[in-house]
Amino acid sequence: MYLASRTRLAALLAALAVGATGVTTWAHGRGGAPQPTALGAGIRPSVTEGTVVQVVAHPDDDLFFMNPDLSRSISTGVEVATVYLTSGESDGRNEAHSPHLEDPARPADRAAYAEARQNGIRAAYAEMATGDRTGAWRRTAVPTAGGGSAEVDVLVARPHVSLVWMQLREARSISGDNPDSLRGLWDGRAPALGSQLTSGTPVAAPFSYTREQAVEAIAGVFARYRPTTIRTQDPTPGRSPGGALLDHQDHVYGARFVQAAAERYAKSADADAGAGAAGAGAGSRGTGSAGAAGADTARPHFSVQNYVSYPNSSLPPTLGPRAAEEKLGYLKTYAWTDHRDWCGSPAGCGDRKTATRPTGAGWNQAIRYSRGDGTSWLTEGVSGRLWAVAVLDGRMAYWSRGGPATPWQGPRFLPGAGMDAGATAARLPDGRVAVFGTRTTLGTTPGEYGRALVYAVQAEPDGPFGPWRSLGTPDTKDLPDTSAISAPAVAVDPAGRLTVYVRDSARTLRARAQATPDGAFGGWRSLGGAGLQGDPVTATDSAGRRHVYAATARSVLAWTRPSPDATDASDAPLRGPFPTGLPATTGPLSASPRGDGVGLYFRLPGTGAVGTTLVTADGPEPSFSPVTGAGGEGGYGAVGVAGHRLTGRAGAGTAGLSGGPGGAPSWSESQMLYTGAPAAVVQPDGTAVAAALGLDAGLHVTTAPPAGAEPLGSLPPSSPWHGAVPPSTVAQAARAGSGWQR
Incomplete structure (x- = not known):
């Protein structure tokens, strides 16, 4: 029986790989027939x-x-x-x-x-x-x-x-x-x-x-x-x-x-x-x-x-x-x-x-990724300009695009090596972008091996990034052979003060926050929790209330800050952890503002289907709506969220896009396998932009129209997944002839 399953997968991937210039195929929902979609000039799926x-x-x-x-x-x-x-x-x-x-006499x-x-x-x-x-x-x-x-x-x-x-x-x-x-x-x-x-x-x-x-x-x-x-x-x-x-x-x-x-x-x-x-x-x-x-x-x-x-x-x-x-x-x-x-x-x-x-x-x-499963690496800086960050060659790379009609530029690199897979980008109120990640120092002796949280901020909106600054690690008593801190989740308050949240090696939640915009960070605070898995996530609802979530092996824990005026550097930071009553998830979480609350997204164990709940925090404890499905065949890994659009691994493991909750949610599948997790943002006009890092180490993007703008019965995005930056002749030549002689 498993041979038939493998044959089906190989046939599906082979069918998806035929997209000729000017045409791509999309698998519509569960068991739907592929349909051709015309491409714009110059876009190669x-x-x-x-x-x-x-x-x-x-x-x-x-x-x-x-x-x-x-x-x-x-x-x-x-x-x-x-x-x-x-x-x-x-x-x-x-x-x-x-x-x-076992035969102990057998040599x-x-x-x-x-x-x-x-x-x-x-x-x-x-x-x-x-x-x-x-x-x-x-x-x-x-x-x-x-x-x-x-x-x-x-x-x-x-x-x-x-x-x-x-x-x-x-x-x-x-x-x-x-x-x-x-x-x-x-x-x-x-x-x-x-x-x-x-x-x-x-x-x-x-x-x-x-x-x-x-x-x-x-x-x-x-x-x-x-x-x-x-x-x-x-x-x-x-x-x-x-x-x-x-x-x-x-x-x-x-x-x-x-x-x-x-x-x-x-x-x-x-x-x-x-x-x-x-x-x-x-x-x-x-x-x-x-x-x-x-x-x-x-x-x-x-x-x-x-x-x-x-x-x-x-x-x-x-x-x-x-x-x-x-x-x-x-x-x-x-x-x-x-x-x-x-x-x-x-x-x-x-x-x-x-x-x-x-x-x-x-x-x-x-199958689980221990790093690089976050979805907050794509953000808007000044109005209309998008920034994507990812780690290539052990360095922090970034791409940018000035507007829908302008091409992507990159990758360009921040100085310094040793960066771990995974990155987080956050927009400050004035349009500057801050980039966060973790960096591993190998050292020459066992005691020098360790990991620290680092960040860099643009000197001015749309300008160059400043130098890397270290926030160290909350694991001050950590042994050199652990350093198991997570990637950071980053929140920005209306004044521009940054707060970072990480899971420490003891699997509790820790935070470090600025007292003033562009100021120094205070010390690490313990926010509790136990048995945390993966990376924490954070989002702020329309009333300015901050939410932080972290998965455990059995459920999800929540922290909230009901007052938008409080800061995490004050004496009254987040409240929690609160038990959510949510079912077990497979680990990676995504959170995004939705209505008067925050939408929380996750994969359900045993099926890989995407589930979601709406969380509101206007009471003494957060409340959760019943979990609903986001359609499509099961996949694995984190889900990027942009309004009503979701992106993640679809049925065949390729990058997919969903219409999200509401109506009849279904997924379109691309022809591309990717690494890490996808990211997505909503532009000012409501257009959703999703990004993924392909196995070719290139940035790939797709766009989808605002909610309600699609023709009746249409699911595919307005452009297929395509390379954000066309590969150069030099890069193509570098890929040729690899490996020992065949």
Whole structure:
């Protein structure tokens, strides 16, 4: 049954990808037939483009924690490469975790078990790409920039799909203190980490990496493939109340090596481009420092998406039944559940440990982003001018558009590196824009690793941004290996005073506010709550009452400030937290003014459908209307809100737009997969503008007419999703020829 589900998804994505110049297709609502929509001159509909590189600690982390993003990327035909940092050799026994099945007398063979996991991964990827798990692979050994070797497998029938096996030794324990591990290598307790070669690998000789060599080896993979999207695990999942990491240590420290490698890759590529530009003389185009804002680079820009791993076990499911079934099908293939010897390998054709429970701890039903799932990164500055902000290459990028008839400009960059995925933009009363985000400092020692909240404000309306300023972290007693603060939510009062809200590592709500406009921020305040998940959100209703919301695993908590004259720097900030009585959500929330209250939007567990409630705060406690649906097939991730228009992942995972509550809500699907979350705003004339960051690291936008302005029976927006800024010839050339030789 799951094969049929996969076939349907592949067919849908293939159908959506045909949009020729001048025509695009839209899927109208649930099961509706695609209809052609004419395009305006010069607008090319967005399709999924780019190069995606996943880097995970173990074979199966991608299948458990990055699907269905992974399978949908493969289905579109973009170049996809997955890098496995360790061999995942575990105890060397390819058998189910069951006392009556394990044979303690059977000798452990870590090389063979690692090979069995490779066989299972190759089968799952072949099935995702072609529907046939037995697809042939071309396997070669290549030297790495770190002085070792990697095995690179290319799927013969679909050479845009590659697997890169770094074959380092795994920790062989979820949390045990083993210096001979990625964690020990990162912390400096191991001078080098050795390889664990799989049986049958074309890599001939063992090797080892120092910390520096490991970073260089991963950065070298990025240089080979030149990704536009990097997917990795969560480097800061936080700790339990007892002090244990909330994730596998290989996941956490593998992700930190990816952070360091991405930073190395971005800097080295920029330096090479800057040197080339200097050597070419005047008129050449390149990128050196952040001062070369907006210039073309010798490589495409890239975004980073972080994924939640083990913590999904204790959180509500995010995927609907069909997506969960499809994901489980690939896991069963990897786990070799039918035990048929189709591969001819003495090691086995898959991972029999996973066969005991291919669902994991409910992981087949979930996918979550640990960062970059906020929807407040698009805003209006001075009347008519829009600003979009996002993190590319570890730097804060921004795009702007002067008005509906003027083209978008960008990306341009604020100075400084180390920015985490996710950004928040807020408009001040005079039309200036403030940008907020978090920045990770890697340091050279374990104690120097940490995260801080930073912000920059335009010096004048429509002018340049001022320098970055740090607000530090509310986790003043945090250990270097946590730093699990959320992205910020930002509120602005009528006088222009800013307040930021973050979830701290203890999963409570914290706030820091200005006492005067453009003044210094006060200290961090504790606003309570417990077990908060994801990022907090805030909105102000038409009466000036501020609302703040944060999800928990079981419901949503609310804070309100009933008086518009109070400030969060005063002695009487927000009241709460109030229990809302709302059902569990999948985590990401969005809030937007609606009528005399605030509309709260979220995904419902087990279906991924969008639910919404109207919250009013004119009493001692906020009140909530019954939850209603926003139509369409279920998706996952946050929902951008612009008046009556909603945007988010539609049924096939592509960027979709909805008419929103009222009438007969339904979704139009685009042809584009994206990263992070979409954002949306309403312009003064009521036109809705939505934006998303595509897998090509480009800004894509769409517009929809004001409520009531659509022709009767019309759902699609007035323009399809399309690239805000056409790619330059240099950027297109940089995308060509990536990867090791096919």
